[in-house]
Amino acid sequence: MNCDEIREHFFEFIYSEGGDSPASAEVQEHLRTCSACRMELEELSTTRKYLQLWKDEDPLRKVKIDGPGALASRKFDWKYLRYAAIAAMVVFCFLALANTQITWNKEGFSFSTRLFAGHESAQDYYTKSEVRDIMKQALDDSEFRMNETSLLMVQKALDTVEQDRWMDLRLVRSHEALNQNRN
Amino acid sequence: MVETEEAVRRFLKGEEEAFNWIVRHWERKIYNLALRMLGNREDAQDIVQETFLSVFRSIGSLREPGSFSTWLYAITLNHCRARRKLRSSNLLAQDFVSDRTEDAAERLNDIPAAKNGGESLETLDIIRKALADLSEDHRTAVVLKEYLGLSLEELASVMNCPLSTAKSRLYHGLRGVQRNLKRMGIKFGKS
Numbered sequence: 407m408n409c410d411e412i413r414e415h416f417f418e419f420i421y422s423e424g425g426d427s428p429a430s431a432e433v434q435e436h437l438r439t440c441s442a443c444r445m446e447l448e449e450l451s452t453t454r455k456y457l458q459l460w461k462d463e464d465p466l467r468k469v470k471i472d473g474p475g476a477l478a479s480r481k482f483d484w485k486y487l488r489y490a491a492i493a494a495m496v497v498f499c500f501l502a503l504a505n506t507q508i509t510w511n512k513e514g515f516s517f518s519t520r521l522f523a524g525h526e527s528a529q530d531y532y533t534k535s536e537v538r539d540i541m542k543q544a545l546d547d548s549e550f551r552m553n554e555t556s557l558l559m560v561q562k563a564l565d566t567v568e569q570d571r572w573m574d575l576r577l578v579r580s581h582e583a584l585n586q587n588r589n
Numbered sequence: 590m591v592e593t594e595e596a597v598r599r600f601l602k603g604e605e606e607a608f609n610w611i612v613r614h615w616e617r618k619i620y621n622l623a624l625r626m627l628g629n630r631e632d633a634q635d636i637v638q639e640t641f642l643s644v645f646r647s648i649g650s651l652r653e654p655g656s657f658s659t660w661l662y663a664i665t666l667n668h669c670r671a672r673r674k675l676r677s678s679n680l681l682a683q684d685f686v687s688d689r690t691e692d693a694a695e696r697l698n699d700i701p702a703a704k705n706g707g708e709s710l711e712t713l714d715i716i717r718k719a720l721a722d723l724s725e726d727h728r729t730a731v732v733l734k735e736y737l738g739l740s741l742e743e744l745a746s747v748m749n750c751p752l753s754t755a756k757s758r759l760y761h762g763l764r765g766v767q768r769n770l771k772r773m774g775i776k777f778g779k780s
Binding site: 462470 | 620625633634720731734735741756757759766767777
């Protein structure tokens with residue numbers, strides 16, 4: 407075996423897990439004659455000693471367990487939190503849809519929503535008496551316009567009759583004049 | 590680990606107190622495994638909590654209570670891997686690169702002192718950085734073998750790879766640590 411192959415068996419010496427493997431005798435023989443491999447083995451042993459200087463420490467804190475139930479409750483907390491988040495989203499969606507306001511007028515289409523119905527201002531609405539006044543005014547306006555329209559129509563009809571009468575009179579007079587000329 | 594096996598069986602039968610025993614018995618090992626994988630105490634503490642939460646959730650799927658330890662280590666390593674992905678991926682490497690060679694060489698002098706007393710913070714820092722610069726697989730193999738004392742078969746089982754692969758990762762991981770320590774100015778050999 408060459409040096410690289412020999413070194414693959416070093417852990418058997420370092421950790422004494424090789425037992426009496428067939429390679430052990432060959433490795434030992436190689437180590438007697440190869441100073442480089444001998445030094446490598448010594449350095450690996452020294453490396454282990456350095457590593458062993460890092461002793462075990464006590465944990466900073468004890469693991470928090472007031473009985474395994476504490477661990478279990480931590481596990482279920484996440485599950486409940488997830489369900490609560492989903493429920494909150496559903497409620498928000500419902501409120502948003504319930505308070506949706508869609509408007510379509512001359513200015514175009516508009517959409518608005520809010521989670522909670524806001525306090526409506528009294529100024530946004532007409533009182534009963536104001537509605538009565540507006541309706542009365544609208545009715546008066548429409549009656550006035552109807553009367554005005556009727557008057558205009560009668561006027562027009564009278565004008566037409568008067569015009570026809572003059573036309574007929576002029577025709578009669580022209581016939582009379584024609585007959586006198588013949589005579 | 591007969592006690593652990595027994596505790597797992599008792600917990601699976603519904604004895605909740607057995608889980609407390611499992612946690613108290615294993616939390617120190619899991620904390621130190623996570624600490625050596627991540628190099629950060631707060632992260633390691635979080636990993637301990639997350640690991641036992643996962644254990645509690647999925648222990649019912651453990652078919653063989655005798656293999657609880659390897660199963661537990663595998664869960665811990667999965668959490669460590671996820672944590673490393675979450676964190677800024679280059680954090681440890683940046684620490685390592687930004688560390689001036691001269692500083693690291695100065696810290697070398699602290700290591701012999703650590704043999705007499707406890708290890709100093711600087712010593713831990715050098716070892717932490719030497720481990721942090723390894724690839725994930727090599728670091729895992731070195732940590733499981735050096736600090737948890739797993740056999741090669743257990744190592745292969747935890748890492749879910751063939752035995753030959755586990756051996757190779759361990760060897761190359763150890764050589765990687767050696768190379769990194771040298772790079773930080775630590776001298777090996779008889780000098």
